[in-house]
Amino acid sequence: MTKRKLKSPELLAPAGTLEKLKIAVHYGADAVYIAGEAYGLRSQAGNFNYEEMAEAVEFAHARGVKVYVASNMVTHHGNERGAGDFFRIIRDIGIDAVIISDPALMQICATDAPGLEMHLSTQQSAVNYETLNFWEDAGLTRCVLGREVSMEEIAEIQEKTNVEIEAFIHGAMCISYSGRCTLSNHMSNRDANRGGCSQSCRWKYGLYDMPALGERYKVGAGEEDTDITEEFSMSATDLSMIKHIPDIVENGIDSLKIEGRMKSIHYVSTVVNVYRRAIDSYLEDPENYELDSAWIDELWKATSRELNTGFFYGQPDESFQLFGERRRKQAYKFAGEVLAYDQETGIATVQQRNVLNTGDSIEIYGPGMRVFTQELGVMVNEKDEEIERAHQAMQIVRMKVDQPVRPHDILRKANVKKVRQDKKKELQQQG
Ligand code: SF4
Structure with missing residues (x-):
């Protein structure tokens, strides 16, 4: 064939x-x-x-x-x-x-x-x-x-x-329709079609009961506020x-x-x-x-x-819109980029992009969908000192990796806030 x-x-x-x-x-x-x-x-x-x-x-x-x-x-x-x-x-x-x-x-x-x-x-x-x-x-x-x-x-x-x-x-x-939206122009005076969209569609808006709102603006109506029945956004998935x-x-x-x-x-x-x-x-x-x-x-x-x-x-349909839902937290955070790898020692030189701690569970991935998970051991800083926490922005550290890596491979770690958010949701669902 x-x-x-x-x-x-x-x-x-x-x-x-x-x-x-x-x-x-x-x-x-x-x-x-x-x-x-x-x-x-x-x-x-x-x-x-x-x-x-x-x-x-x-x-x-x-x-x-x-x-x-x-x-x-x-x-x-x-x-x-x-x-x-x-x-x-x-x-x-x-x-x-x-x-x-x-x-x-x-x-x-x-x-x-x-x-x-x-x-x-x-x-x-x-x-x-x-x-x-x-x-x-x-x-x-x-x-x-x-x-x-x-x-x-x-x-x-x-x-x-x-x-x-x-x-x-x-x-x-x-x-909105591609290239036809002027919501941002009206809401924040920033022209979406000249590079300034302020993503006004994703803001939180108050949803009012229209007949009640009409009553409010009738001549002689009182000043009492009309209740917002719901908060929503027009954000698309x-x-x-x-x-x-x-x-x-x-x-x-x-x-x-x-x-x-x-x-x-x-x-x-x-x-x-x-x-x-x-x-x-x-x-x-x-x-x-x-x-x-x-x-x-x-x-x-x-x-x-x-x-x-x-x-x-x-x-x-409506399932393609987020309405009042909050943006999800990303499940993983960018934690670092591999700059070099020594095949003999199995040591990678990494530029950190988020705080790295000894004991963190990290994923390392590269082109071609190579991916593995490991626990982070002790790191070595540029002064050759052993450290358990790399927290300075763009700090260069060396670390032992469980599998061969290549320059431009990426380190990421689970987003703790996201894990907490999921847990909270789970507990709410359980009532
Ligand atoms: S992101 Fe929202 S506000 Fe901006 S152009 Fe698109 S629909 Fe309009």
């Missing part, structure tokens, strides 16, 4: 900083997206200056990984100033494409930086093939679909367009397509995007690691592919909201 040759989709990871970019590449991303110091949508993320971009491109290209720059803000009058120089410089640095939303920026990019590929941002809410064909005619080579498209629609779009398709497969969802990799690959989506340029190294490494393994497993042997429950367990270690499939399989 000859094996079916399936197209390998690109796994596209967020890279809020140079450090995160390198981690994403080590853990198996085929491409990463970053932002420059202007024109992006995350003013709070660690945006790249030109020097950092050049280093990012050199590092990524040496490993066959592409680098895209998100320039997807909606420009108001005057915001576009300097964009021509920006696009020309990043093209010359070697950036592979810009992710762009505003037609004004597209025109400037095409005129001032010919040769720099343009990908349509999800901010343009492209959700049908005619729209994709329109953007292809305008010179764009890829469209990031709006998150509101279903798998069935993707299959049809795929058949009727030649432009590359990119879709979000993991990460936070907007409760996060998207995760880990259980549907076959569907994604079979439908020929060209690029699979993970959301989260603001997320930690722990998050980026964990999520990229899991999807890399799942995609490769399917491509290797689609007929015998099975979802491994360990992949889902792994994702939960870096997840803080419930996971769901968004719009892929129909309209999300």
Whole structure:
């Protein structure tokens, strides 16, 4: 029997900083997206200056990984100033494409930086093939679909367009329509479409009984307060397509995007690691592919909201919203990164990222889903002194590890607060 040759989709990871970019590449991303110091949508993320971009491109290209720059803000009058120089410089640095939303920026990019590929941002809410064909005619080579498209629609779009398709497969969802939300603008005077979203949808709101509220505002009504019957938020659950990799690959989506340029190294490494393994497993042997429950367990270690499939399989119902629920505490905390390993002695040099104590139960994981748990023994600091607690930020320590490790392997440990939160919930449920 000859094996079916399936197209390998690109796994596209967020890279809020140079450090995160390198981690994403080590853990198996085929491409990463970053932002420059202007024109992006995350003013709070660690945006790249030109020097950092050049280093990012050199590092990524040496490993066959592409680098895209998100320039997807909606420009108001005057915001576009300097964009021509920006696009020309990043093209010359070697950036592979810009992710762009505003037609004004597209025109400037095409005129001032010919040769720099343009990908349509999800901010343009492209959700049908005619729209994709329109953007292809305008010179764009890829469209990031709006998150509101279903798998069935993707299959049809795929058949009727030649432009590359990119879709979000993991990460936070907007409760509002992609690229159309102005809630943050109204609530906090921060423009969501110019990089300032204050996540107002996730705030706690008071839910009032409307007839009672109407009474209150009637002429002559008293000043007595109307009771808030419930606290709620409009927060959506996060998207995760880990259980549907076959569907994604079979439908020929060209690029699979993970959301989260603001997320930690722990998050980026964990999520990229899991999807890399799942995609490769399917491509290797689609007929015998099975979802491994360990992949889902792994994702939960870096997840803080419930996971769901968004719009892929129909309209999300109320179970796709968090309403009044608190954000979950992440089950594990990022505890350190391996810098070096001595095979002869079995000693790892680690940069700590959270307090490490002798006796802690730690997990060490690396690319390819290598993972093991061990109890932490005595550590040695940079002065060669034995210590039982590494609490200084970014402290370098040496420690004995039970299995071989490699640079960029990550240490994590259980989040005690989360364990307590779960225990409390369990006790409440028991009444
Ligand atoms: S307020 Fe919420 S729904 Fe609106 S853009 Fe921000 S995250 Fe998305």
